[in-house]
Amino acid sequence: IYEGYFQRVTERMIWSYEQQGMDFEGDEGAELRLQVEESVLEHLIQQAVLVQEAASLGLSITDEEVEEELEGLKSQFDTAEAFQDILERTRFTEQELKDTLRTEMTIEALLEVAVSDVKVEEEELLEIYAFYEAQYAMQREMMEESEDELSEEELAMMQLPPYEDMKEQLRAQITQEKQQEAMMVFVDELMEKSEIDILM
Numbered sequence: 001i002y003e004g005y006f007q008r009v010t011e012r013m014i015w016s017y018e019q020q021g022m023d024f025e026g027d028e029g030a031e032l033r034l035q036v037e038e039s040v041l042e043h044l045i046q047q048a049v050l051v052q053e054a055a056s057l058g059l060s061i062t063d064e065e066v067e068e069e070l071e072g073l074k075s076q077f078d079t080a081e082a083f084q085d086i087l088e089r090t091r092f093t094e095q096e097l098k099d100t101l102r103t104e105m106t107i108e109a110l111l112e113v114a115v116s117d118v119k120v121e122e123e124e125l126l127e128i129y130a131f132y133e134a135q136y137a138m139q140r141e142m143m144e145e146s147e148d149e150l151s152e153e154e155l156a157m158m159q160l161p162p163y164e165d166m167k168e169q170l171r172a173q174i175t176q177e178k179q180q181e182a183m184m185v186f187v188d189e190l191m192e193k194s195e196i197d198i199l200m
Contacts, residue, residue, distance in 0.1 A: 001041075001044050001045065001048055005044075006040065006041065006044060008091075008096075009040050009044065010036060010037055010040045011091065012090065012091045012092075013036050013039075013040055014033065014036055015090075015091060016090075017032075017036065045191075045196055046187065046191065047103055047107065049190055049191060049194045049196075050106075050107045050110055050111075050187070050190065051103060051106055051107065052194075053110060053190055054106045054107065054109065054110040057110070057113065059106060059109045059110055059113070060106070061102050061105045061106050061109065065105065066098050066101050066102050066105065069101050069105060070094075070097065070098060070101060073097075073101075111183050111186070114182060114183060114186040115178075115179040115182045115183060115186075118175060118178045118179050118182055120171050120174045120175055120178065124174055125163075125167060125170050125171060125174070126163070128170055128173075128174065129163050129166060129170060132160055132166075133160055136159075136160045
């Protein structure tokens with residue numbers, strides 16, 4: 001990671017925080033700047049480690065895929081001028097944006113591989129459904145104990161849908177949680193086994 005690139009990303013982050021009203025003046029500002037620099041450096045190192053791992057696995061993103069992603073971003077703006085304006089305001093060149101997209105897409109492809117073997121067992125689905133059942137039962141008791149008369153709407157809200165109706169929703173929820181956990185473990189293990197020299 002070259003220092004010039006690190007500085008550009010840091011300045012971009014600081015500019016972004018300034019837009020949100022954060023002040024980088026004085027001693028407190030200097031301390032805040034140091035925190036941003038540490039955070040940016042950590043993020044860039046992690047990115048570099050992940051991109052290297054993706055390359056070692058033969059994962060790569062084609063120029064066509066990057067262009068397609070870029071066109072998708074451009075289509076969110078009414079005019080080409082509006083897109084250029086947001087690039088200038090966020091201190092990106094179009095090439096830098098392409099490079100950033102390629103990095104993000106490469107990491108995404110790697111993390112998909114890392115979590116591809118995540119599975120959810122039926123027992124896990126039943127367990128979380130039982131947890132929701134207990135929650136609903138408690139809520140129902142509390143509402144019934146209150147002196148307020150319950151409307152049909154409120155009574156309906158206290159009914160948990162049948163297991164079969166919720167099964168796929170529960171599966172998606174647990175899968176996402178497991179994937180996030182697997183990603184964190186994967187990244188941590190990768191960082192631990194990497195040789196990282198900081199020459200600043």
